Amino acid sequence: MPILLCRIDDRLIHGQVVIGWGRPLGLQRIVLVDDIVAANDWEQDLYRVAVPEEIELIFATVRGASDRLAEWAGDPKRTAILTGEVHTMGQLVAADTSNLRQINLGGLHQRPGRTERLPWVYLSDEELAELRVMAQSGREISAQDVPTTAAVSLEALA
Amino acid sequence: MIGGAELWLLLAWGTIVAVDLVSMPQVLLARPLVAAAVAGAIAGDVGAGLAVGLLLELFALDVLPVGASRYPDYGPGTVGAVLVVAHQPSPLVWMGAAAGLALVVALSGAASMQWLRHRIARDVQAHADQLGAGDGAAIRMLHLTSIGRDAVRGLALTVVALLLALLLRETGPLDDLTGTLLSVVAGGAGLAAVVRGAVRNAGRGARFRWLAAGAGAGVLLSVFL
């Protein structure tokens, strides 16, 4: 089963992910790629409890996830990949040949250096450049918080 | 009939349900079924209220208020829709037009909420220093002012909804056949909305089977009752 959702969202696992996308896509597995969370037990406990019983949750480092992308894409579980930072996704994409085709910007909030692109998407110039690099490698990139709203393309965000 | 006192009460009720949706107290008053039932009681026609609530709730069940995503604000429009249908000799002629009014107001309501959230963000940024210094009075002032702003937003939406409703009561939907067809089409669109939402929100696993089982039971109940 190809990877169904590949999302950058600084809130990581929340309602939009487990209900908004999780239910219509019928997700069975969420891979949370974040080096800090992967090394932090109490944060993992919190995220684990937020995921419904029918979804398996895997915590991975960028390296670990890069090694296993093809494996996840190859087995029958309906999978989503989640990162909290644009750069993390950039690293995954750089290590990946064809498993991550569409990148979803789900929510990146205000932070020094970032400017508002949508009320719920703030990007710095570096992040925008990194997204452009991903787009040039053939990935389709758009911002869309939940499936019921219209997607906004990367060009429209710039 | 609907007099001045009833209109003022409807105005107050529309404002309350608009504030209930996000600000407070968030106790389902903003749901069309609830907003309409009470509006019907105020207008002296509970039956019309329940009928309007039943129809509009189909749309409201489509998109759940998940996360910070944007959703229509059905409350004030529902109150307006009840005013359209209340005490009409043949409600069926008016239901579709009333639903149209409610949907237009609901979509404007969503836009007004976006605006409000930006407006409050500017207020918060303007007081960032006081917040950073732990100024409790500034927190209190910002919070209460914001609720006040939401109330003004709700009041404005309700005024628009009620004026449109009074206008609609004067002009009517062309003729009886047109009115009936509008109601029929609104009902069909509502059914599409609720089915779409139910399937999306159930997903693919066990919940979908429960949904199907429920629908089966509903069909049986419809046939035998």
Added chain:
Amino acid sequence: MKATRSAWWRLFSLQGSWNYDRMVGVGMGFAAKPLLEDLRRESPERHAEAVARSAEFFNSHPYLAGLALGAVTRAEYDQVPGDQILRLRNALCSPLGALGDQLFWAGLLPAAIGAALAAVALGAGWPVVLLAVVLFTVVRCYVSDWALRRGLETGMGVGRAIKDSRLRRAITLAGIGASLLVGVAIPLVATRLAVGLATPHIALMLLVAVAGLVLGKLAGTRYSSPRFALAALAVVLLARWIAT
């Protein structure tokens, strides 16, 4: 005790200052105020810091926010370093949002409304609507009261308390209830809408419903239910205007 009650009431307005800058942060600060009063007597500086932290960025489900409010308050009294408190506060946002969205917005809310819809479609009057509101609110009050007290008891250990709670089990059941009851309601409401209609009108209603579902499949996110309804209403008006 009085402070806890006061904070619990204030949490009803948690989202009153919802905004794109701090989301419900200011609302959290408003609710935290009575809880932090005793800290002022212990140390005014510490109190000011705690108040400032209480209004930082925050977002979660409004009915479960008490877990975070309670835990952070307890941590402030326990003299936990500020950066750790903020880290806990931020880490709680998404999980509490996910839990509350599943339990209430996608669970108990559609369950309560679905049951009320089904009853009204079968001819029940307004008391059934009132009953749905009251039952939902009773559960909400019970949960939000539990949340605030549990948060205050556990402080930095709130994650463990959430993990050991019955929330996940409740979510599974609420999800089943929502699907089942909305499922029951749909055919009943459809039947109710058809009352008093001539057969061709019933056929038209079903046709519009099917058209909406098909269009929804085809048009993706450009489709929204209110927009489809308004377009369909406009088509009727246009057709009737041409015909007369």
